[in-house]
Amino acid sequence: MAKIFLLTHDALLASAYTMRLRRAGFEVAHQATAQSGLAKARQWMPDVILLDLHLPGMDGLQVLKLLRDVPWLVKVPVVLLIDRTTTRDILDQCLLWGAGSYLPKDDCSLAALLAHVRHLAPEGASSVSPSAPGAPAGS
Numbered sequence: 001m002a003k004i005f006l007l008t009h010d011a012l013l014a015s016a017y018t019m020r021l022r023r024a025g026f027e028v029a030h031q032a033t034a035q036s037g038l039a040k041a042r043q044w045m046p047d048v049i050l051l052d053l054h055l056p057g058m059d060g061l062q063v064l065k066l067l068r069d070v071p072w073l074v075k076v077p078v079v080l081l082i083d084r085t086t087t088r089d090i091l092d093q094c095l096l097w098g099a100g101s102y103l104p105k106d107d108c109s110l111a112a113l114l115a116h117v118r119h120l121a122p123e124g125a126s127s128v129s130p131s132a133p134g135a136p137a138g139s
Helices: 011-023 034-044 060-068 088-096 110-120
Strands: 003-007 027-031 048-052 078-082 101-104
Touching (some): 027 034, 048 110, 078 088
16 A cells, blocks of 8 residues: 655645545555654655645745655655745746645645546555665664
């Protein structure tokens, strides 16, 4: 079962995304703050990360840079969750830092989200091995 990690402070969005992804057979973890999210991503080793660019305390670009510093998360696909205030410059910087794609969180259907996630991490597939070099033991 593919592991999807959702990092957003938007409780309503998190609830809807989590429910839909779990119903589709994905294992889902959610965190609402940048600090707790970074810790969880390092420990949990997800197959796909859904990253809200607008987090309290630390923006999504900073989070993305810190995620890319973790050797076993470098190749994990990151999907940015953007809103209408996201500038082209910020989006370009995120793409340069390894975000693979983005979805408009205020205008994306659950079906579109599910299709996007399935494309990145088909059910049953895991892109990160628990024995990845440098991965924490027992994850």
